[in-house]
Amino acid sequence: MFAALGRFVTRFRWYVIGAWVLLAVIVGATAPALESTQDNSEFLPDHYESIQALQLQEDKFSDAFSPGAILVIEREDGGTLTADDQAAVAGLAQELAPTLGKKTFQQVVVAQNEVGEPNLSEDGTVMFAVIPLADGATGYDAAAFDDAEKLRDELGELTEGSDLEVRATGAVPQGLDSQESGEDTLLIVAIATVVLIVGLLALIFRSVLICLLPIVVVGLVSSIATGAIAWANDIFGLKADASVQQILVVVLYGVGTDYILFFLFRHRERMRQGAAVKDSVVYSLDRAGEAIASAGGAVIVAFMALILSSLSIFRAIGPALAIAVFVTLLAALTLVPAVVSLLGKALFWPSKSWQKEPKHGTFVKLGNTVGRRPGLTALVSGGAMTILAIFALSFNPSFDFNSSLPEGVESTEAMKTFQEHFSAGAAEPVPVLVDAEGADVTPTQLEEFKAALGDAKGVDQVTGPLPSSDGTAYQYYLTLADDPVSDAAQDNVDGPIRDAAHAAAPEGTEAYVGGTPGIFADMSAAMARDYKVVFPVAAAVILLILALLLRSLVAPWFLMAAVGLGFAATLGLTVIAFQFIGGESGLIFMLPIYIYLFVTALGTDYNILMIARLREEAREGRDPHSAAAQAVTHAGPTIAAAGVILAGTFASLMLGGNTLIVSMGFALAVGILIVSFVMSMFFTPALTSLLGHAAWWPGHGDEKRDEEPEKELSPTA
Structure with a gap:
């Protein structure tokens, strides 16, 4: 068979070469671009818990807060952020709002503590703001990365000549x-x-x-x-x-x-x-x-x-x-x-x-x-x-x-600063969804569930519950002690956190722990x-x-x-x-x-x-x-x-x-x-x-074949 193929391609070599060139031209002119995704949730089938949590969140909490970027704010001299600096950050958030890529980002939310003051680190040198994803945005497409690049350009222009340094990290900038x-x-x-x-x-x-x-x-x-x-x-x-x-x-x-x-x-x-x-x-x-x-x-x-x-x-x-x-x-x-x-x-x-x-x-x-x-x-x-x-x-x-990102890129350095000064899990709270369809859930049961989540290993803080508009689902957010993309966070979510959520879910309900560590x-x-x-x-x-x-x-x-x-x-x-x-x-x-x-x-x-x-x-x-x-x-x-x-x-x-x-x-x-x-x-x-x-054995393909003698070799081409 291969000898026959050899005779064919040598006899019609110009046609073979021409056919390959023509095929390359046709495919190159008509084929779509090869695209890829960095959204890890797209790699899993629907029966996994993290995907069920994501689907329930999309069905019942379509307007839920989903962080797309985190702005890490410091003084260029590394000093304590003054009241004027904090006011400048608030002004920056207002100036930035009209320029954000509306396909990807919403308004800038300056993080606040329990009494409504800007959330400063313990040493007073770092504060942060969060930019939620816009409705329907995934944060993993080409448009999102374009918007992240525009965001960085705008931040550079708005902070030029000031004493502030603002760096963007979080899901979309890290993807960029x-x-x-x-x-x-x-x-x-x-x-x-x-x-x-x-x-x-x-x-x-x-x-x-x-x-x-x-x-x-x-x-x-x-x-x-x-x-x-x-x-x-x-x-x-x-x-x-x-x-x-x-x-x-x-x-x-x-x-x-x-x-x-x-x-x-x-x-x-x-x-x-x-x-x-x-x-x-x-x-x-x-x-x-x-x-x-x-x-x-x-x-x-x-x-x-x-x-x-x-x-x-x-x-x-x-x-x-x-x-x-x-x-x-x-x-x-x-x-x-x-x-x-x-x-x-x-x-x-x-x-x-x-x-x-x-x-x-x-x-x-x-x-x-x-x-x-x-x-x-x-x-x-x-x-x-x-x-x-x-x-x-x-x-x-x-x-x-995230550890695979090269050293020195903005999102990596900003995330390091963030995790050094705030709870590592604050960068990406982990959602816990309770499907209460057909169940009669009391406020006491919801608080008991919240307490059980807070006692689980690896959890620093629990916020919620936030009821859905039809009252058939509830959403909590966990702030983990570890970086949400770390192996420690994954182990805790897969073990003690999910165990606690499943065991403490009110009777007649189903609890799902999602987020990045759940996906991993x-x-x-x-x-x-x-x-x-x-x-x-x-x-x-x-x-x-x-x-x-x-x-x-x-x-x-x-x-x-x-x-x-x-x-x-x-x-x-x-x-x-x-x-x-x-x-x-x-x-x-x-x-x-x-x-x-x-x-x-x-x-x-x-x-x-x-x-x-x-x-x-x-x-x-x-x-x-x-x-x-x-x-x-x-x-x-x-x-x-x-x-x-x-x-x-x-x-x-x-x-x-x-x-x-x-x-x-x-x-x-x-x-x-x-x-x-x-x-x-x-x-x-x-x-x-x-x-x-x-x-x-059993074909004994190594046995000598009785073949016709080879033709005498010709030295001419």
Whole structure:
């Protein structure tokens, strides 16, 4: 099949290239923009308590106070705020009101204490004002961020020449800073990725055109994939996380370069044997095409398994990445061979060294080592991954998204000042809703409920109850002792606060605790459920793909076990680096899913490439030990080059300054290095060599085939 595809794309190469260019133009001109959201509540299904609280609040308290921004006010000299300063703040609030973006913000509310005086910190140096969200505003869309930017500009103009410093923080300004940080990260990642790919390809091939090939091809593929993802999100109502753009860049360039390398190494090897360019393209696609297609299929399946997730963040990103890989896979099997056949030997210009087969290289020595001592190789490589995997048990998930903002941005610095001088939970009171539909609730019961909430661990203050207009619901607000986005707040809401609310709810009523910590608590529960569903389903389908590719019921099991060990080793090494050495209290809760997405899926890629080459060598009549040695010798350089490039692209994420992205970049980079250089290079071929003929039962795909002799190679292009 792949030989026929090779003959087609070489014969009609101009049409193939033209079709891809035309498709990119059409998609680029007609597809909607790829948008993302930072509203965490949009990621959860309706049956979770935090979402039920939000729905009840919207139904019964549509005019409820919802803070959109917090203004933190200080003197520039750090001194005590005088009566004149406090009056100036009140005047500032009045001047600011007409200029606020009415789509997002209402009037400025200067916080007051119990007797109606401005709410000053104990040392008298800081006061704050709150700007509620306007009716119908989410605070997470592009218009909200535009309004937040205008708010900061207006504050700068109104305070110019005064002694006051006013900084904006809270949900909308933090979202704005997060978006700008993400845009900066995206630019840094894109530049670093392109520079890295060009640099490494220059070292490997010493060819100008090969250096440019992935950049041009992936650039073309990117516009098509991004448009297709945007269409899919619109059609199925999916909500993409704000980090999806950065991840897409890495996936498209990393995976795209991998598949191009899988083909180019085989093409160069065949060209060295004297084949004509077109014949070499057909032969290389015939030999590498199955491995590339199977590897891509495994990655797509792994990504698509996320549609089973209960969190829409993963239901969106799974298909998005699957679409990206699918388009990249099609390009690797059609566009790349067409371009290579068109360029001919000029592809390798100006290098001439590609014509010489290295006789005594590093991979020859490594291959001989694996072939001679497979038992020791498997023990050392498997033992190293097992030791690292033990530390994965210490993984502590964190939901503190604000900690991922870079140091020095306005919202981060203002929030630090606020929390140093006021109750940490005052930044975002947590709503508690009581649904009293059909119940006869007395004032005494409502006060008893309030008292029970106040006695719960982590609660500083309770305000309310506020009855709904129809008297069928009541709303309380909790001021927590901890930052609402912190892990401590999440633990308290998920445990003692919800326990107290449920137990003390008046008879016939239902109590719901929502807010940001409630959303995070429910996301944690959803993640625990996803681990039990998504991982096994993906593993089962990948097992099936491997079984069909290898015609074996034995090899898929130890290949998947090797990939699982690589996953655990990656998580363990990340825990060592950030929790044990870096002193972090935890790692972002999404990290295991992302390691699964890339390390497990792409690790399967490298395993497939190695095992396919090992089977090919066995079919040439070599014994299991010699086949393993030859597989490492010939497939090793491809896997090493692909692994270094892909790990480097993931490592570029660490340049963004966002701690969430930094930890993710580290984990994915070291994970790719583990699965390429430890698992695929040593552990997999060593295990296969040890099992020998039994590894291919019952299909025995390693047996030598009775094939027609190959046609004599023609040296002409």
